[in-house]
Amino acid sequence: MVKSDSFHLETAGQTDILDITDKVSGCVRTSKIAAGLVNISVPGSTAGLTTIEYESGVIEDIKRAFETIAPGNIEYRHDLRWGDGNGYSHVRAALLGPSLSLPISGGKIILGRWQQIVLIDFDNRPRKREIIVQMVGD
Amino acid sequence: MVKSDSFHLETAGQTDILDITDKVSGCVRTSKIAAGLVNISVPGSTAGLTTIEYESGVIEDIKRAFETIAPGNIEYRHDLRWGDGNGYSHVRAALLGPSLSLPISGGKIILGRWQQIVLIDFDNRPRKREIIVQMVGD
Amino acid sequence: MVKSDSFHLETAGQTDILDITDKVSGCVRTSKIAAGLVNISVPGSTAGLTTIEYESGVIEDIKRAFETIAPGNIEYRHDLRWGDGNGYSHVRAALLGPSLSLPISGGKIILGRWQQIVLIDFDNRPRKREIIVQMVGD
Numbered sequence: 001m002v003k004s005d006s007f008h009l010e011t012a013g014q015t016d017i018l019d020i021t022d023k024v025s026g027c028v029r030t031s032k033i034a035a036g037l038v039n040i041s042v043p044g045s046t047a048g049l050t051t052i053e054y055e056s057g058v059i060e061d062i063k064r065a066f067e068t069i070a071p072g073n074i075e076y077r078h079d080l081r082w083g084d085g086n087g088y089s090h091v092r093a094a095l096l097g098p099s100l101s102l103p104i105s106g107g108k109i110i111l112g113r114w115q116q117i118v119l120i121d122f123d124n125r126p127r128k129r130e131i132i133v134q135m136v137g138d
Numbered sequence: 139m140v141k142s143d144s145f146h147l148e149t150a151g152q153t154d155i156l157d158i159t160d161k162v163s164g165c166v167r168t169s170k171i172a173a174g175l176v177n178i179s180v181p182g183s184t185a186g187l188t189t190i191e192y193e194s195g196v197i198e199d200i201k202r203a204f205e206t207i208a209p210g211n212i213e214y215r216h217d218l219r220w221g222d223g224n225g226y227s228h229v230r231a232a233l234l235g236p237s238l239s240l241p242i243s244g245g246k247i248i249l250g251r252w253q254q255i256v257l258i259d260f261d262n263r264p265r266k267r268e269i270i271v272q273m274v275g276d
Numbered sequence: 277m278v279k280s281d282s283f284h285l286e287t288a289g290q291t292d293i294l295d296i297t298d299k300v301s302g303c304v305r306t307s308k309i310a311a312g313l314v315n316i317s318v319p320g321s322t323a324g325l326t327t328i329e330y331e332s333g334v335i336e337d338i339k340r341a342f343e344t345i346a347p348g349n350i351e352y353r354h355d356l357r358w359g360d361g362n363g364y365s366h367v368r369a370a371l372l373g374p375s376l377s378l379p380i381s382g383g384k385i386i387l388g389r390w391q392q393i394v395l396i397d398f399d400n401r402p403r404k405r406e407i408i409v410q411m412v413g414d
Contacts, residue, residue: 002311002413004381035140037177037239037274039313039377043388045329052232053183057216057225065208065229070341078333087333091341094328098391101177101239101313101377103272105142110270112181115236132386134379136274136313136412137140173278175315175377175412190370191321195354195363203346203367239315239377241410243280248408250319253374274412275278 003031003135010128011047011121015063015092019054020131021116025109027133034107036137041099043130046089046123048096054116066092066122089122096120104137141169141273148266149185149259153201153230157192158269159254163247165271172245174275179237181268184227184261186234192254204230204260227260234258242275279307279411286404287323287397291339291368295330296407297392301385303409310383312413317375319406322365322399324372330392342368342398365398372396380413 005027011018020040028038040049052058069092076087100117103110111117121127143165149156158178166176178187190196207230214225238255241248249255259265281303287294296316304314316325328334345368352363376393379386387393397403 004311004379035142035272037175037272037313039379041377041379041386043386043391045327045334045388045391050232051183051236053216053228055216055219057214057219058183058228058232060215061225061229062232065233069207069345076333077336078329078331081331081333087337090329090334091337094326094334094338095341095372096233097235097373097376098327099377100235101179101237103142103177103179103270105270105272110179110181112183115181115183132379132381134311134313134381173280173410175313175410188370189321189374191354191366193354193357195352195357196321196366196370198353199363199367200370203371207345234371235373238373239317239375241280241315241317241408243408243410248317248319250321253319253321 003033005133006130008130013121013123013125013127015066016121017059018119019116020119024117024133028104028109031135033104033135033137036104037101038104038109039099039101039134041132046086046093047121048093048098049100049119050096051115051117053114086124089124092122141171143271144268146268151259151261151263151265153204154259155197156257157254158257162255162271166242166247169273171242171273171275174242175239176242176247177237177239177272179270184224184231185259186231186236187238187257188234189253190256191252224262227262230260279309281409282406284406289397289399289401289403291342292397293335294395295392296395300393300409304380304385307411309380309411309413312380313377314380314385315375315377315410317408322362322369323397324369324374325376325395326372327391327393329390362400365400368398
């Protein structure tokens with residue numbers, strides 16, 4: 001059984017980190033899939049997905065880490081060529097990856113107690129994003 | 139067909155890197171799934187999964203790389219707020235990701251000859267971890 | 277329904293970044309799966325997969341980012357032990373990950389308009405790679 005769902009959300013860009021756990025869990029609940037996999041993905045090349053403990057300390061720490069890995073204030077070939085100013089966003093998103101798959105058991109996503117699913121929008125401006133939630137199972 | 143399995147293991151924390159290939163392969167064998175996908179995941183926000191050539195050189199090189207990306211000896215907001223001392227663990231785990239999906243063919247996981255599935259436990263203390271092995275296929 | 281496909285390609289190594297979107301899309305089309313998941317993976321421990329906007333600027337920016345994260349000109353334990361000279365390749369591949377799962381809807385992979393699936397071959401020499409394309413769905 002395959003169930004497809006999606007939702008939209010507005011981000012502030014600039015490595016904005018948003019907790020989407022409740023929305024994804026709602027998709028899983030609606031799907032009535034008891035056991036299987038949920039794949040969450042974000043179309044585009046300047047955003048990514050992972051899981052974190054969603055609290056302000058970790059959020060700031062992750063922003064700083066990405067600033068170290070792909071600084072916002074150095075020169076990028078993408079920007080020299082296209083003038084978008086979001087070369088760093090592309091690099092960060094490629095490293096994090098555009099999708100995440102997690103197990104469903106008992107009709108719920110299996111996560112740790114302090115583990116949330118997050119969208120990270122690396123773009124250099126506010127964006128409207130669509131999150132695709134694809135579920136496969138019984 | 140969906141098959142769910144899991145196993146526990148004890149880690150030393152401190153970016154401990156453990157080869158879980160045999161245990162995951164055992165789950166796939168038991169499932170009798172001949173073709174499909176296996177998703178391996180670790181609940182929690184201070185551990186992650188990937189594949190490596192599991193030999194002592196690569197293991198040390200990866201530990202050093204994570205020490206460069208998110209050093210253990212700098213200040214983290216998470217630690218200032220909660221006093222856990224594992225702010226670096228959260229950052230490393232978020233970057234690596236909590237799950238991994240691989241193809242099953244002929245009843246086996248498709249991997250390279252020198253490629254093993256590893257759990258990396260970034261927490262700053264020994265942990266007991268549960269690994270969830272979710273299989274979908276025929 | 278599970279469908280398995282694969283294709284080969286030659287890389288130049290040295291963090292060569294290749295657009296494999298058309299080949300993967302061809303596998304999805306041939307499978308006749310209308311809705312589900314596609315998992316793309318590369319056997320081996322010195323290559324990985326992600327998505328990017330495939331243009332020369334981003335390609336160069338990503339190569340530089342990996343050179344910063346795991347420089348090619350520092351000492352690696354893997355090389356001291358085995359003399360392969362590709363210690364940095366192992367580290368980069370472990371961080372990026374060996375597989376990628378994306379949703380299929382309407383018989384097509386859901387991607388952004390400027391988002392391509394890429395293989396990154398981090399090895400220090402040209403390689404022939406096999407890409408496994410595993411599809412699950414209806």
